Amino acid sequence: MRLVECVPNFSEGRDPQKIAAIVAAMREVPGVYMLKYESDVDHNRSVVTLAGEPDAIVEAAVRAVGRASELIDLTKQTGAHPRIGATDVVPFVPIEGVSLLDCVAFARRAGQEIWQRYRIPVYFYEAAAQRSERTNLENLRRGQFEGLREEVLRNPDRAPDVGEPRLHPTAGATVVGARKFLIAYNINLSTSDVSIAKRIAKKIRFSSGGLPFVKAMGVDLRARNLAQVSMNLTDFEQTPVHQVFDTVKQEAEKEHVSIVGSEIIGLIPKRALAMAAEFFLKVENFSPAQVLENRLEESLAEVADASRPKSLAALAEPFLAAVAEPTPAPGGGSVASLAGALGASLGHMVAGLTRKKKSFAQYADALERTAQELQALSRTLATAIDRDAASYKAVLDAYRLPRETEEEQRARDRAIQAALKISVEVPLDIARHAASLFEKLGQLEPMSAPSMLSDVRVGRMMAAVAVRGAVENVNTNLESVTDQPYAARARAEAQTLASRVSHDSGGAGR
Secondary structure, eight states: OOEEEEOOEESOOSOHHHHHHHHHHHHTSTTEEEEEEEEETTTTEEEEEEEEOHHHHHHHHHHHHHHHHHHOOTTTOOOSSOOSBSEEEEEEEEEESOOHHHHHHHHHHHHHHHHHHHOOOEEEEETTOSSGGGSSHHHHTTTHHHHHHHHHHHOGGGOOSBSOSSOBTTTBOEEEEEOSOOEEEEEEESOSOHHHHHHHHHHHSGGGTOSTTEEEEEEEEGGGTEEEEEEEESOTTTSOHHHHHHHHHHHHHHTTOOEEEEEEESOOOHHHHHHHHHHHHTOTTOOGGGSHHHHHHHHHHHHHHHTSOOSHHHHHHHHHHHHHSSSSOSOHHHHHHHHHHHHHHHHHHHHHHHHTOGGGGGGHHHHHHHHHHHHHHHHHHHHHHHHHHHHHHHHHHHHTSOOSSHHHHHHHHHHHHHHHHHHHHHHHHHHHHHHHHHHHHHHHGGGSOGGGHHHHHHHHHHHHHHHHHHHHHHHHHHTTOOOHHHHHHHHHHHHHHHHHTSGGGTOTTO
16 A cells, blocks of 8 residues: 655634635545644644545645635734745655655645646745755745745745746645654743743754754744744654653743643654653663554564565566456556656666666766656656546546436536546656656666666666657547647647657667
């Protein structure tokens, strides 16, 4: 199973109906597991935690951004928590069967969809950041919605990564990213003086010389007449929760105040609680294996591993059988996607192995970047296998709609054309990624060890096949599209993509 977590933050924590509507938009997507959601009146913010298969989670997050843009007006919204968007931040977190680089690809896809569907500009942060200064979320939030709304019009450095250089008039911008598991942890102090919380936050946060992997700010909880140290712990294994608690406690005592309570926003790994228990209970020779649930998971994993296929042929058999079935999908588009994914994986292997060779040390950084890019392309093309099959099924479903009345006929025609356009866009997207792969593998060839050149060239052949196969699908599906300007644009782009992998452009097998 491939599991990814997403923790979108929305700039609304006071209206239960709006929050419920946003959550409902995510629950409507099949395959999404709603783990938790909670709101804070003072922060005027809601945090939702959901998990599931990557495609479902990306779709759920994008839909939630759209629903939030309909319900939240930042020109009227205020709260203690800084924000630049109605949906302020959408992080993707690897859980099982996916890597951080996979989550970067999910974030980039979500960002493009948010702009295309809702015209809300997007910034990428953490592992998905396209510029180093945008890695940290606080840099993107500088000035909040009101300040960024003005600055983005005159300062090119603050232009979004996706979309036009202006904010949505009421929904602002959304920050989308990929990161490791983060613990949102708040400590409440026995004072209403927020300046004390701000001083403590400054002392403990890493950017001010404090604890590594800790981000902190002081917040005024007016509804509770308390001051709060609000924190994000970005690596709880390096800087554990109990260390943060003890440090805040010590700093609070210096300010002559005490801790009245703490809270976890969202979810926390068992490992983090086990580490705290070990520290506070002083349990000798403690091991995570002593936790019942951990041992049970290990036993179940051992059983699952024993049942897995042991040969490469056995791994390929289910897909081969699915293609061979006398059904329309999966078909040529899915096969083209697989070809591209295999080519990217070959390149990933070559880059990784060559990077370890001392004689290629001068290429180490370039090979590392290339390996990451190829891994992301492999995952993207692999997910397109299902997307292509699903898009063709949607066309068949549209053709099966009733057409007894004129109104039903019109609705059926609209549904068919909409589905056909999706069945064009999916293979067109496959061709785009495969063409990019073809060129990246060409750039990899001069940096590759001689013994692995054949692997790079086979990878390029697979990429070229993926492009040509996807373009074939594009052209076939366009034959039934009635929107001629759209069809002309799609054909032109498909032809351009096919030309990028022609033998004249340095095709494989030379």
